[in-house]
Amino acid sequence: MAKQTVLVSGGAGYIGTHTAVELLATGYDVVIIDNLSNSETAAVEGVRRISGVNVPFEQVDTCDEQALRKVFERYGFDSVIHFAAFKAVGESVHEPLKYYRNNLTSFMNICALMHEFGRPNILFSSSATVYGDADTLPVTEQTPRKPATSPYGNTKQMAEDILRDCCAAYDGMYGVALRYFNPIGAHPSALIGELPRGVPQNLVPYITQTAAGIRECLSIFGNDYPTPDGTCLRDYIDIVDLAKAHVATISRMTQGRMKQRYEIFNIGTGRPVSVLELVHGFEKANGLKLNYRIVGRRAGDVPAVWADTRLANEELGWRAERPLEETLRAAWAWEKHLRKIQ
Numbered sequence: 008m009a010k011q012t013v014l015v016s017g018g019a020g021y022i023g024t025h026t027a028v029e030l031l032a033t034g035y036d037v038v039i040i041d042n043l044s045n046s047e048t049a050a051v052e053g054v055r056r057i058s059g060v061n062v063p064f065e066q067v068d069t070c071d072e073q074a075l076r077k078v079f080e081r082y083g084f085d086s087v088i089h090f091a092a093f094k095a096v097g098e099s100v101h102e103p104l105k106y107y108r109n110n111l112t113s114f115m116n117i118c119a120l121m122h123e124f125g126r127p128n129i130l131f132s133s134s135a136t137v138y139g140d141a142d143t144l145p146v147t148e149q150t151p152r153k154p155a156t157s158p159y160g161n162t163k164q165m166a167e168d169i170l171r172d173c174c175a176a177y178d179g180m181y182g183v184a185l186r187y188f189n190p191i192g193a194h195p196s197a198l199i200g201e202l203p204r205g206v207p208q209n210l211v212p213y214i215t216q217t218a219a220g221i222r223e224c225l226s227i228f229g230n231d232y233p234t235p236d237g238t239c240l241r242d243y244i245d246i247v248d249l250a251k252a253h254v255a256t257i258s259r260m261t262q263g264r265m266k267q268r269y270e271i272f273n274i275g276t277g278r279p280v281s282v283l284e285l286v287h288g289f290e291k292a293n294g295l296k297l298n299y300r301i302v303g304r305r306a307g308d309v310p311a312v313w314a315d316t317r318l319a320n321e322e323l324g325w326r327a328e329r330p331l332e333e334t335l336r337a338a339w340a341w342e343k344h345l346r347k348i349q
Contacts, residue, residue, distance in 0.1 A: 011261050012036040012083060016069050016117065017090030019046035022132065022190060024054050024199045025250040026088060031058040033254050038082050040075075041091065042068035045204060053199035069113035072120075079124050086128035086257055089117050092162065095208055096136075096307065099159035110162035111169070118173045122180060128260040130253060131170050133184040135242070135273070136160040140309040145242075145279075147315040148186075148271045156307050167271070174269040181268050183256050188242035188275035188314050190249050192334035193341035200341030201246075210282065211243075211335075214289050215342035217297055225297055227282055229304035234311055238282040242275035242313035245329035245337075249274060255325040266322075275314030276327040285335075292335040 013030055017023045018039030023046075027037045031054075039051055039062055051064045063082070067074045069091045092110045093099070099106040114131070121129055137160065138146045139153025155161035170182040191211040193200030206222075207213045217225045230237035252274045259265060280288075290297055320326045343349070 010034065010036050011085060012038060013257060014038050014040065014078070014082065014084045014087040015090065016040050016087060016113070017092065017132075019043060019048065019050045019064070020090055021201045022246065022249060023088075023090045024050045025194060025246045026253045027054045027062065028057050028194065028199070029247070029250040029254045030257070031060050031062070033258075035254075035257070037062050038078070038084060039064045040067040040069070040078055042066060045093075047202060050199055050202065056198055057194065057196050069116055070109060072116045075116050075120060079120050079126070085126050086130065086260060087117060087121060087126070088130045088132070088253055088257070089114060090132045092132070094159060096157045096159045097208070099157050103158040106158045106162055110159075111165060114166045114169060118169060122173065122177050125179065127179050127181050128257070129170060129180070129182045130256055130260070131166060131182065131184045133167055133186045134160070134163045135186050135188045135275070135312055135314065137164050137167065137186060138312060141312060144311060145277060145313045145315040146273065148273055148318055171269045181260055181265055183260065183265075183269070184271045185252060185256060185274050186271060187249055187252075188244055188273075188312070190246050191243045191338060192245045192247070192329070193337045194247060195337055197337070197340040197344040200338070200345075202345075210285065211338050214286065214297065215338050217299070218289070218293070218295050218339065219342050219346050219348060221346075223298065225286070225299040226302045227286070227299055228302060228308060230283070230301045231304070232310040234281060236281050236283050239308055240279040240281050240311035240313065242278065243280050243285060243331065243334070244275050244327055245334040248327040248329050252319065252323065252325050255323040259323060272319040272323060273314040273316055274319055275316055277314055277316040279311060279313040280331065288331055289335045289339070292332045293339045
């Protein structure tokens with residue numbers, strides 16, 4: 008069988024780069040597109056160094072339908088993994104139109120061109136955000152979606168609905184939404200990892216920047232939640248494990264193993280870890296002490312959410328494998344690589 012090519016939109020970002028590496032390692036050809044609004048070309052170079060493949064890269068904004076069309080005309084891919092989106096929850100609350108315009112226009116452009124060019128497989132990067140503050144835990148794929156607490160979360164719900172409706176309407180179109188939980192860590196090579204601009208919005212980059220002395224102190228938002236140690240419970244999944252879930256999903260799609268034209272899978276570890284547990288785990292894994300303080304709760308944080316991963320385990324033949332300690336060591340190795348710390 009001829010080699011399959013996968014278009015990775017937003018492929019210079021955190022999850023995109025790691026997914027590209029795993030696709031290449033499994034024998035797929037990859038084309039990366041990204042507008043570099045929140046990423047660097049150095050990340051694509053990292054993918055090339057790890058894989059030993061001179062991966063094609065096009066600086067394209069998926070909101071630009073004409074530029075995107077040229078990519079479809081130039082490359083013969085049957086599958087696309089769509090990561091490209093704005094993702095800062097807080098910013099989305101203050102600038103909703105920016106998020107609706109970017110995240111939905113870009114995805115509708117992808118869907119429209121996939122339909123026009125007869126390219127069948129769309130894997131959408133969704134999020135556990137769609138579950139909100141779930142009534143029962145862990146969440147399964149049948150757990151009802153709650154009204155989104157931010158425009159960012161709403162764009163994930165709306166894009167899922169757009170994909171579902173396109174798959175129902177257009178013969179030959181297949182879609183999967185992967186709802187993932189909290190990706191953390193970095194590639195073991197320390198050549199790619201999470202690269203936040205400005206103040207990190209996610210916990211682990213804030214931890215590593217505090218350890219590196221870039222941030223003075225880590226704030227833990229609330230220790231009075233109804234959880235074992237009072238801090239929020241989350242499902243932290245290693246970025247390489249998450250990337251491999253995308254490869255397993257693309258394989259399911261390209262090999263004709265989907266049971267329905269539109270499918271949804273939770274991608275997590277199935278094991279809740281508290282914020283304080285993660286902080287202490289980082290200290291232990293790397294032999295460091297972190298400067299942190301407990302502050303008041305942050306608006307919009309749900310007390311606990313973690314995944315029931317049985318459907319993904321059974322249907323995709325995938326499961327999260329990397330121990331948390333290794334993940335936290337890799338996160339620190341990446342931060343040291345960035346800051347040139349010995």
